Amino acid sequence: MKLDLYQIDAFTDSVFGGNPACVVPLENWLPDDLLMKITQENAVAETAFFVQHKDYIHLRWFTPEIEMDLCGHATLATAHCLKTILGYSSDIIRFETLSGELKVIVDGDVYRMDFPSRMPTKAALPEIISQSLSIQPKEIFKSRDYMLVYESELDIKDIQINRQIFDQINLDPGGVIVTARGLKDDFVSRFFTPQASILEDPVTGSAHCSLIPFWAERLGKNVLEASQISDRNGKLYCENLGDRVIISGKARTYSVGTLWTD
Incomplete structure (x- = not known):
């Protein structure tokens, strides 16, 4: 199986800064064990996988060890990939995730992420x-x-x-x-x-x-x-914002490639 693979540096305005994340678009969900193997092969902190629907994008995040309930830099990287590489038209991107709906507003080269507040x-x-x-x-x-x-x-x-x-x-x-x-x-x-x-x-x-x-x-x-x-x-x-927080940052594309799962 052939899949597209994008590596994005998030929370930075230059490559080799910020936090690298891999982004893999899917047409349909693959088995979790395959998603984990892809993540381990990518060897970065997080790999984001997404399936695009009409009104929202189903987004999941994996570390080389586990699936995460929330990840900021890989969400930013996915928004950057959608907007600058894949031609996503709207400046509002809605993700469905394990943490509920997450909204990203694109403001020029800044991505404003609307996340839940977790007051310690x-x-x-x-x-x-x-x-x-x-x-x-x-x-x-x-x-x-x-x-x-x-x-x-x-x-x-x-x-x-x-x-x-x-x-x-x-x-x-x-x-x-x-x-x-x-x-x-x-x-x-x-x-x-x-x-x-x-x-x-x-x-x-x-x-x-x-x-x-x-x-x-x-x-x-x-x-x-x-x-x-x-x-x-x-x-x-x-x-x-009380029960929500806005986390904003920039991102840069490091690489665009292809992966093969067999």
């Missing part, structure tokens, strides 16, 4: 997570992911993870966000996933479903700018 609540830090961190957080919160709040952006840059300890954690399908107020941005973050082939996710849209409402409340403002300060770095433009 105070939590205790499991000892196994604490042992894996080179720097301990000031505060601990949790929604889908643990969110650890630090004193400064420098702490976020400097923090190191002991992977041997960290991979003993079972947070399926979540991860660990580390965050602090930014020097130039309103806030910065990094994101780590235990037992994943890629330990640090370069730019994590879904993590901002928790980061945005948290920092909006703490900073007393609903429009924020954020950076995920991994080695690849990513820029996110954020808006808090």
